[in-house]
Amino acid sequence: MTLLSVLFVSCGKEEKQVDNSTKSVFETISERHCFKINFADSSYYEGLNWEPYSEIKMHILWPEMLLGKTPEPLQKEILAMAFSDTVSNVASGIRSVLSTPIFYDDIEGVSQTEVDSIPQDFSSYLFIDVAPVHMDSKVISYEVNSSSYVMSAAHGMYSSQYTSYDLEKGKVIELSDLFVDKNKLLPIIKGQIEEQYGTKDNCIDYDKIEVSDNFYIDGNVLVFCYNPYDIACYAQGIVKAEVPFFNLLGANNITSYGQQLLSLSE
Numbered sequence: 001m002t003l004l005s006v007l008f009v010s011c012g013k014e015e016k017q018v019d020n021s022t023k024s025v026f027e028t029i030s031e032r033h034c035f036k037i038n039f040a041d042s043s044y045y046e047g048l049n050w051e052p053y054s055e056i057k058m059h060i061l062w063p064e065m066l067l068g069k070t071p072e073p074l075q076k077e078i079l080a081m082a083f084s085d086t087v088s089n090v091a092s093g094i095r096s097v098l099s100t101p102i103f104y105d106d107i108e109g110v111s112q113t114e115v116d117s118i119p120q121d122f123s124s125y126l127f128i129d130v131a132p133v134h135m136d137s138k139v140i141s142y143e144v145n146s147s148s149y150v151m152s153a154a155h156g157m158y159s160s161q162y163t164s165y166d167l168e169k170g171k172v173i174e175l176s177d178l179f180v181d182k183n184k185l186l187p188i189i190k191g192q193i194e195e196q197y198g199t200k201d202n203c204i205d206y207d208k209i210e211v212s213d214n215f216y217i218d219g220n221v222l223v224f225c226y227n228p229y230d231i232a233c234y235a236q237g238i239v240k241a242e243v244p245f246f247n248l249l250g251a252n253n254i255t256s257y258g259q260q261l262l263s264l265s266e
Helices: 072-082 092-098 182-199 258-262
Strands: 025-038 051-067 109-116 122-134 138-149 157-166 215-218 221-226 239-244
Touching: 025 258, 051 092, 051 109, 072 092, 072 122, 072 138, 072 157, 109 239, 138 215, 157 215, 157 221, 182 239
Parallel strands: 051 122
Antiparallel strands: 025 051, 025 109, 122 138, 138 157, 215 221, 221 239
16 A cells, blocks of 8 residues: 555646645555475485475565655665665565575575465465554654564564654664663563563563663553563563553653653653
8 A cells, every 4th residue: 555645736727735744655565476496405305295385475565755755764774674784775675585595595506496376385484574563743663574484394483673763853763862771771671571471371581681672662652572582482472561651750761852752751
């Protein structure tokens, strides 16, 4: 879906001026590719019941324009999270993913052949989904979610990376922008995780919890994200500490910029 401001033109009359300061444009990019994996050594998959195929799907809601401006810092951050920090645009990022057999590029003599479909219910896969999870008049927050599975593995793997962007100042928001000392957030985060998940009937290792730089702003909440194995077992899934802004008050730790952005005062 592409969101566009509409320009109306009257025949024989002067074009009306459009206020681009409220205009946001998102481009939808969807890709799906299937490959047959070819090994020089045919014994690599000997004894398995499935032929080696892989599926790659990408769905990206790309921010072309936000409130009349091209959000280049946000675009760069999204590319780094979805592909790598050396990728300059979405097209080159997609090419980099499709250029070599996923999971098998370190095997000598391996190649891949693109096919129309996979003639079985089982294959390796890589799915990448990029979309905003929150947007208001000040901030837009993006998630890059990836999930993958390599044939013969015990289970797949998934993770989510987040970033928040200041729409007015045109900058990616870091914890150091919001707080004088991010380490002072640790007891608040631990307390929030304990409140949300409890201390029993889960596999969260509270001694492993650190202040995560993988965070985002969601309305009046600061969300800290811990992917599988960061602080808990795979079965626990992604752990999120959803800290209300008012819980951040009282430690004289919020920067002047943070107070303005989060509408807080100490």
